[in-house]
Amino acid sequence: MRGKLIVFEGLDRAGKSTQCNRLVESLQQDGQKVRHIKFPDRNTPSGQMINSYLKGESQQNDHVIHLLFSMNRWEAAPSILKDIEEGTTIIIDRYYYSGCVYSAAKNNPTLNLKWAHGPEEGLPRPDICIFLDISAEDAAKRGGFGSEKYENLQMQARVRELFGYLMQSSPEKDDFVRIDAAGSLNHVQQRVKEVVVKAMGRVDAEHLPLRFI
C-alpha cells in the first residue's frame, strides 16, 4: 500500500508543530513508516534565501519570494513521491496552501490566489489537509509575536480569512478538515488522529491514487 500525504496548516502558533510531532509518534507506535517534513525547509539554498527574507535580513519582490517558496517545495517533490510509492506516509508542517494564502494576503494587485496557485500545479496533492483553526488574537496569546516577517495581527487575520475562502469556495475545498485548535492539546490530538485514521483508511479501501495539484 502506498504512503499517504498529510498536511497541517494554520496560523502561526495554531499548534501545527506540536500536533505533527504527536501524530508522527502515534503513527509510528501503530507500526507505520512515517516521515515528518516542514516547509519552508530552511536548509537548502532556496530555504536560506527564504530564511533571510523572513528574518528581515534581505528584501525580495513579492512575486520572487512566492516563487522561492514554491521552488523549495519542488526541490523536495521527488523524494516525497519516492517515499509515498515505497509505503512511507509523509506528514508536512505547512504546504502550498500557506504558499498561496500568505502571498495573496499581501494584497499585491498582481498577486492574487489564482496567480499564486500557478507554480504549485503539478506538485503531489495531499490526501488530507488539517486546518488547525484559531483566531489571530488567541494565537497571539500563546506567546506573542516574534520578529519574523508575517508575525503581526493584521497579516494573520487576513491569512485566516483567505484560508476560510480556500476551505469554503475554492477547487481544493474538499482537501480540508477544519479542527478547532483552541481546545486542549490532548483534545486536538485526539481529533487529529480520528480524522487521519479515517482519511488513511479511505485511501486504502478505495485504492485511491495519489493526485497532483
Ligand code: ADP
Ligand atoms: P505552530 O507550529 O503552529 O506555530 P506550535 O505547535 O509551535 O505552533 O505551538 C505554539 C505554542 O502554543 C507552543 O508553546 C505550544 O506548546 C502551544 N500550544 C500548541 N497547541 C496548544 C493548545 N491546544 N493549547 C495550548 N497551548 C498550545
Ligand code: FDM
Ligand atoms: N510561508 C510558508 C509562506 O509565506 N509561503 C509558504 O509557501 C510557506 C510554506 O513563512 F509565516 C510563511 C508562513 C510563515 C513563514 O513560518 C514560515 P514557520 O514558522 O517556519 O512555519
Ligand code: MG
Ligand atoms: Mg511551527
